[in-house]
Amino acid sequence: MTTRRNALAGMGALAAAAMGAASLNARSVATSIARQTLPLIKPKRLRAGDTVGLVAPAGFVPDRFGIDELTETVRAMGLVPRLAPNLQERYGYLAGTDVSRAAALNAMFRDKDVRAIFAVRGGWGSERILPLLDYSALAANPKLLVGSSDITALHMAIAAKTNLPSIHAPNVASSWGSGSWDPFRRMVFDAEVPTYAPPTPSENRLVPIGNHVRTFRPGIARGHLLGGNLSVLSALAGTPFLPDFTGAILFLEDTNEAEYRIDRMLSQLALSGILGKCAGVIFGQCTNCTNPGDGYGNFTIYEVLDQHLGPLGVPAFQGAQIGHISGQVSMPLGIMAEIDATLGTIRLLEPVVS
Secondary structure, three states: OHHHHHHHHHHHHHHHHHHHHHHHHHHHHHHHHOOOOOOOOOOOOOOOOOOOEOOOOOOOOOOOHHHHHHHHHHHHOOOOOOOOOHHHHHHHHEEOOOOHHHHHHHHHHHHHHHEEEEOOOOOOHHHHHHHHHHHHHHHHHOOOOEHHHHHHHHHHHHHHHHOOEEEEEOOOOOOOOHHHHHHHHHHOOOOOOOOEOOOOOOOOOOOOOOOOOOEOOEEEEEEEEEEEHHHHHHHOOOOOOOOOOOOOEEEEEOOOOOHHHHHHHHHHHHHHHHHHHHEEEEEEEEEEEOOOOOOHHHHHHHHHHHHHHHHOOOOOEEEEOOOOOOOOOOEEEOEEEEOOOOOOOOEOOOOOOO
C-alpha cells in the first residue's frame, strides 16, 4: 500500500511539473505585468540645453584631449556636460578609489541641475562601488543612467534597489552613429517607443549571412526588459544587487570571451535560477567570442547558446544590435517590451520618460 501511495504521489508530482512547465511562460508574463502595478518612477524627457552629468564609475579618461572629445559628443547631442571630478583620477586601472567614484555618482544624482547621467566608458570597477551608493538618494532624484558594458552592474543594482528605469546604451566615448543616436534621441527626447529589427544586410552575396537572426525557440513574449553584459551580470549572481527576473525579457551581450566562458556564465545563470524565470531571452552580439586554438574540437558560440536557451521553453533568439558594436541600440531596463523570436524584433510597449 505504501509503495502504491508513493507511486501515485510521484505520478501526481510529475503531472504537476508538466502542467507547470506548460504554463511557465504565461505565468511569467502575468507576473511581469503585475509587477508594473508598482509603476516605475520615470524621469522627465530630456530637452535641448539640459545639463547632464558625465561619470566614470570604472575606468579613467587618459588625458585632457579625451575629455574634450567627450564634451564635444555631449554638446553635439544638444546637451550641456557637467564633469564628475574623478574622470582623470587614477587608482590602478580605476578612475579613483571606490569611495571617490561612488561619491561622484551619488553627487550627480543629488545635483538638482543635472537631468541625466552618462557613463563616459566601461572597463571594470562599477561592481566595487555598489555597496557605497545611496539608493535612497537615487530613488528621490529620478534620472536616467545611460551606459553599457561594465555599467551593467549599476543598471542591475538600480533595478534591484529602486523603482527607476535606466538605459543600456553606448557610453559617451562610443561613436554614436545614426543607428545608435536616432533611436536614443527619439526615446529620451521625444518619449517614443521604437521597434528594433535586424538591420538589412549590406553584403554583396546572393544570400547575405550577416545580421542573421538565429532562433533558438520561436514565439512571442512580453515582459519587462532586464540585462546587459553577460560577464558582469553573471558575476552578480548570489548578491543582493541583482533584481528579480521573474517574467522578464532578459537581454545579454559580451565581447572577447571564448565559447567555453560563455558556456560557463550561462551555466551560472541557469544554476542560480535566473534563466528559468525569464519570459524570453535575447542574445545580442558576442564580438570576438572565439577560442582560436580549439578547431573542430570546440562548440561554436551558436551551439552554446542553443544548448542553454533552446530548452528553456520560452522565445529566445540571437542577433539583436546589442553589444560591443557600432550602431548598438538602446535598451531601457524596467520597461515593458514584446519580442518576436522568429523575426528577431524588439518592440517597446511604453516610454522610458514622462
